[in-house]
Amino acid sequence: MGLHCMLNINTLGICLKNNMLQAINITKRFGDHTALGGVNLTIEPGTITSIIGPSGSGKTTLLKTLAMLELADSGSIVLDNINYTFPTTSIEHRVPWPKLTIVFQQLFIWPHLTLRNNILLPLGGSLQKKQQKQLDELVSMFHMEGFIDRFPNEVSLGQRQRAAIVRAMMLNPKYLLLDEVTSSLDVEQIAVILSHLNEVKKQGVGIVVVTHLLNFARSVSDQVLFFENGNIVVAGDRTILENPKNERLKQFTHLIAQAS
Numbered sequence: 001m002g003l004h005c006m007l008n009i010n011t012l013g014i015c016l017k018n019n020m021l022q023a024i025n026i027t028k029r030f031g032d033h034t035a036l037g038g039v040n041l042t043i044e045p046g047t048i049t050s051i052i053g054p055s056g057s058g059k060t061t062l063l064k065t066l067a068m069l070e071l072a073d074s075g076s077i078v079l080d081n082i083n084y085t086f087p088t089t090s091i092e093h094r095v096p097w098p099k100l101t102i103v104f105q106q107l108f109i110w111p112h113l114t115l116r117n118n119i120l121l122p123l124g125g126s127l128q129k130k131q132q133k134q135l136d137e138l139v140s141m142f143h144m145e146g147f148i149d150r151f152p153n154e155v156s157l158g159q160r161q162r163a164a165i166v167r168a169m170m171l172n173p174k175y176l177l178l179d180e181v182t183s184s185l186d187v188e189q190i191a192v193i194l195s196h197l198n199e200v201k202k203q204g205v206g207i208v209v210v211t212h213l214l215n216f217a218r219s220v221s222d223q224v225l226f227f228e229n230g231n232i233v234v235a236g237d238r239t240i241l242e243n244p245k246n247e248r249l250k251q252f253t254h255l256i257a258q259a260s
Contacts (some may be wrong), residue, residue: 023039023075026074026077027073028072035058035061036061043206044175046206048207048209048215049209049223051209051225052226052227052232058230059227060210065077071088074087076214082094098122098171099175101173103176111153114150119148119170123217144163145214161193165193165200167194176207199208212240214241214256224237225236234249
């Protein structure tokens, strides 16, 4: 993995390495509400970071801000060797997409298109030979051969989620942000998504997953961030979920376990 940059919440967590996604003291406010209160994090290629925390803590806002769909009020985002400093009114001259791609919980799968055509939509509907080979490999990796040409209402939610991830992967992202993509799935479907994310990770993609499923985070994560009130309260590898030392994280994991 090379230089490993786990976040120390008492520092800016800055590492001297060109290839990474970093947030440095990122803040975001909506009126009087502080959604992000000076967030620092580092995401390396070929790793999976899970972000957990209570509802309304700012997890989705963090993903949108990292993807620059919401512009931060202050701080910096470093995407490999490109520095985006805020405040700014526009990033159009050097947009981070599709190097950094996000998949939302809503998926945005068009009901009148087959899954194949949904996947092809960002590419203009036609493929070059190299892209066709890439699609064939992704369809095989995500075991979609049996339903790729079905319409969304003819497949399960888990199959639609796989299509949304494959659509994002066709853009060749260096970093993939996933917002609750395992929500509403049963245990078997979650296991399928987990195995596919590990395959994507092996291709060198840095993955950030917002999830409420602690077992998912325990299984898949190189880094776990516990988020609350717009801040990272605890950060570490997956072992921080086994026997939490932080009292708030301990309380949170206990409540989640009771609700499961």
